[in-house]
Amino acid sequence: MLYGRSREQADIERLLAEARAGQSGTLVIRGQAGIGKSALLHHAAARAEDMRVLRGVGIESEAELPFAALHSLLRTGLGRIRTLPDAQATALSGALGLGDVAPENRFLVGLATLSLLSEIAGDGALLCLIDDAQWFDQASIDALLFAARRLDAEGVAMIFAAREGFPAAGLSELRLGGLDDAAAAALLPDVLLPQVRERLIEEADGNPLALIELPAALTAEQRAGRLSPVGAMPVADRVQEMFRNQIAALPEAARTALLIAAADGSGELETVVGAGASLQGLESAERNRLMEIRGTTIGFRHPLIRAAAYQSAPVTRRLAVHRALADALTDSVAVDAADRRAWHLASAVLGTDEGVARELEEVAERARTRGGYAATAAAYERAAELTADPVRRSGRLAAAALAASDAGLMGRAAALADSATPDVDDPLVISALIQVRAHREFEQGTPLAAGRIVMDGVPRVMARSSERATWLLVEAIRCAWSAGDAGLAEEAAAGLRVLPEIDSPLVRGALGLTRMLSGDIGGGTELMGEAVDGHALAELGVPGLTFTASLCFPLGRAARYEEIAGRVVAECRKSGMIGWLAVAFQDHGLAQGWLCRYGEARATLNAGLRLAAELGHEHQVSHLMCSLAWVLAHQGDVEQCRANAEEGIARADGQGLALAAAIGRWALGRLELGLGRPDAALQQFEAIPSTGLTVLSAADQVEAAIRGGRPERAKEPLARYLEWARHVRQPSSDAIALRCRALVEKDEAHFAHAVRCHEAGDQPYEQARTQLAYGEWLRRARRRADARAQLRGALEIFDRLGAELWAERARAELRATGDVPAAPRKADDPLSVLTPRERQIVRLAANGTSNRDIAAQLFLSPRTVGYHLYKAFPKLGITSRSQLAAVARSSPVPD
Incomplete structure (x- = not known):
């Protein structure tokens, strides 16, 4: 029986009930040692008799x-790995040491974990109990948190018990405090004197x-009431x-x-005995309730x-025990025996030891091939501590710093x-150290300081090394572009000009950005276009590629x-470059929004926001929020646009991010x-x-000034x-330029020419705005019939895109011409009744993509994909997957 935890028990039982109903959920229980976290996990297990249960400590x-x-x-569900998609099965098997191919993709490992949990749940519900999560290795934490944040309709409940320091942003938390006096008294033996209690x-x-x-540690005198004064130790220390x-x-x-057993930590009875523990000693410790032996495992x-x-x-x-454990692991066939042996050798060394460092x-390199970046950093760091030669030590520190940076541990990387x-x-080492320090400053300080x-x-x-210097100078220009600082960019560009020329699009692009920042639009666009x-x-x-993609924005090259x-x-997902994926999402979402695929853009940018928050990339969060606001502005979502912007x-x-x-x-x-x-727009x-x-943004500024009477x-x-x-030479930008001239010069020829130019462009939103402006001009010139033609075209596009504010303006203008505009045309889009996530899944399913492949693309579990399809079918008025293709084809609205 648990005393004083009724509210916490109710929260757990609610989580289990939701899992039984098919709705997944997570809970992180936090508190100091001994506060009752494990007891609540035992309570959850006791209430989950009808559920499958996985445990990890x-x-x-x-x-x-x-x-x-x-x-x-x-471990009890590893036999189901073979049911996963091949890429996921290979990645997870490699991560767990069960396959020959080491995973290169941390995302695939996390996605495979999510899929495997869904498979283990099957048609029922699954409870995952994770105790002492603060001591999980970083690679396991990454995979489990990736899965936990994407649980949806699998019927999986995950409960983590952890002390402070366990990173669980975005998950529901339950913080345990001390018991009240009544509950505390119920735990004490009744035989104690009142003053002792x-x-x-x-x-x-x-x-x-x-x-x-x-109470069990009290002496007879203490039980009689002769208690010593209170010490200054925390409770955990007194219990220890x-x-x-x-x-x-x-x-x-x-x-x-x-x-x-304490030094080993693996719980393997064979290893502990091999290192010198006697069976009689283990039995004595078990009799005294200090440990438990279950089969071949010690706990x-x-x-x-x-x-x-x-x-x-x-x-x-x-020191002697660690050496004995290393010896015991020498001939072990366990997949992680070599790693554990090396760590025990390192723990047995005082001072330096080049052999152990090697x-x-x-x-470290084995950990890197398995996607364990935090473990890579830790191994290189300890190797550096064991290294006497200062140059070699610095090289290992640089490797540790880069691995920590890849793991998202910016503070540790900089230290x-x-x-x-x-x-x-060594220029490689120097460059690595500079990159790590600059990266930390870029994400946590300002891009100018970086x-x-x-x-x-x-x-x-x-x-x-002139080549290494070149890439550093390109990086400096990227920082200057984010900060909007022409001086820094020109300083770096001057450095590039004196170095031997490298034929690279990155160098040309960086020099082009520098010219753009300094106001040389023609020279900048020419160089960036070549890149x-x-x-x-x-x-x-x-x-x-990320740098090159970003050049397309100031070039007006949406496609x-x-x-x-x-x-x-796609490359980030394939290779597991998680640190770059949030940046890629931001670029991809912005480009999708520019091409008026607003549903896709919102989904992409929101995925980027979640990822950036998980990684602690604060600057990328700012970029993504502003980019999402830009997409929402097109559709007139006033509340969300304002909040994000x-x-x-x-x-x-506050971060010096002028671009964002x-x-x-x-x-x-x-x-x-x-x-x-x-006026507010201007x-x-x-x-x-x-x-x-x-x-x-200058084109919008022109329109705001004209409409505001300035x-x-x-x-x-x-x-x-x-x-x-004039320099970018894109059909859409040419059309917008003509629209601006028409607004300023009040010349109908420019309007007509602009409408024709839009036909070759790829931005229907801008086309509709041109037609709206032209229609307004024609109405004010009392040419109502001509105005209606333009206004109807604008309204059709705005309705199709879901640009509600602009659509209402087009309707108002049409009514002013004496026309009766049609109701919003969302009714013509059968998919408009779906959520953005449902739309994504339905369109993929309509193309014949399987649930497993949809799940892999969208970082979901197959069971969640099935759930969303189940919810979408009645909304669409269909009963089978075979009907999806016809419904999707009849939807003119791009996602």
Whole structure:
């Protein structure tokens, strides 16, 4: 029976009931040691008699072994891996050491975990109980949190129990405090004197473990009421001291067995015995309720017993035990034996040892091939600590820093980089250290400061490798573009010009961005155009392609932007480059929105937001919020557009992200234009600094000035946009330029020419705005019949796109001509009744894509895909999958 936890028990039982009904959910129970987290997990297990149950327990000594905890949790369901899609099965098997191919994709491992949990749940419900999650290895945490955040309709309940420090942003949390006095009193033996009970309640501070264990540790005199003054130790320390006393009273054989088991942490009876633990000693420890032996597995009754057994031993004994464990693992056939042996050797060393350091390097590389970036960083870091040579030590620190950065551990990565010796000569190492420091500053400080870090380090690299210096200077220009700082960009570009020329689209693109920032629109667009269209793109990796995709935006190349960004998304998913995927989502979503595929754009940007938040990439969150606001502005979602834009701009301004803030202000300006508030729109457009993206927002600025009766404020943005459009030479930008001239010059010929140019473009939203503006001009010229033709065309497009604010303006104009406009044409779109997620799934299913393949593409489980189809069918008035294709074909609205 649990005392004082009725509310917590009710929360757990509600979670289990929802899982039985097919709705997945997660809960993170947090609290100090002994507060009752494990007891609540036992309660959950007891209430889940009709559910499948998986259990996993974090072990501190295995925290650096990638996927060790995930293997422990999934071990009873590993036989179902073969039911997963091939790519997922291969990735998960490789991660768990069950296959020959090591996974290169952390996302595939997380997705495979989600799919496997769904498979294990089957037609019923599944409960996953994860205790001491703070001691899970980072690779396992990544996979499980990836799955937990995407659970939907699988009937899976996941409950994590953890102390502080376990990263679980976005998951529901339950924080356990101490028990109240009544519940605490119920846990104490009735035979205690009242004053002793009161003292123990006060001492335990509501900690259930302390309330249970402290009475057993009382001496006869203490039971009689002779209690010593209160110490200053926290409850957990006092309970641990009690365990130390229990261990100290055991025979030597039992103490040795406990120490070996505590140092090992794997729970393998064979390894513990092989390292010198006697069976008699283990039996003695079990009789004293300090550990449990189940078959060939050893487990401590409480994590604090493990800590007490290890910490109470002299350092010389701990070193000897680690050496004995390393010897015991020498001939082991376990898949992780070599890694564990190396870590035990490292724990047995005082000072430096190059041989052990080399073994840890091998551990690090094995962890890297399995996607265990945090484990890679830990192994390289320990290898560096064991290295005497300062140059070699710095190289290992640099490798650790890069791995930590890949794992999203920005603070740790920077600390490792700062630990490297300043006199290192290897340009690879120097560049790596600079990149790590700049990356941390870019994500947590400002892009301008990140650029300065790069520039300050360039001279050292330039003296040793002109090629490495070139890539650093390109990175500095990227920072300058994000910060909107022409001075930094020109400084980096000057450095590029004096270095030997490298024939790369990245160099041309960086020099083009520099010219664009300085106001040289013609020179900038020419160089960036060469970069975007060059054949060398095929040779670029994800970072280079990401940079190239971003060049398409200031070039007005929407289709090319979508093409390259889509390629980056696919490559990130394939290779597991999770740190780059959030950036790729931002580019891809913005491009989809530019092409008026608003449903797709919202889904992509929201996926990016979730991912960036999970990774702790605060700057990317700001970019994504502003980009999402820009898409929402087109459809007139006033509340969500304002919320995302205002928060995104506030964050971006504080972070020095001029590019993100420009997109956010552009979004608000477009929203105000749609609302018919040109003065408010003009205020937003004029707040955008006159560099970079202002060439794109200049057309809206012209319209706001004219509609607001301030034609003098339209001259400069008109000149700016006309110059840009002349150089980019895109049908849509040509048409928009003509529209701007028509608004300023009141020349019908420009309107008519603009409408014709739009026919070759790829932006129907802009086409409808041109037709609306032309129709308004014609109505005011009292040419009602001509006006109706343009206004009807505009209304049809706005309705089809779901641009409600603009559609209402077109309707109002049509009514003013004496026409009776049709009702909103969403009724012509059978898929309009679906949510964005349902639309995505229905369109894929209509093309014949299987549930498993849809799940893989959208990072869902197959069961969740089936659930959304189940919900969509009655909305669409169909009963079978075979009917989907006809329904989807009749929907003219792009996603």
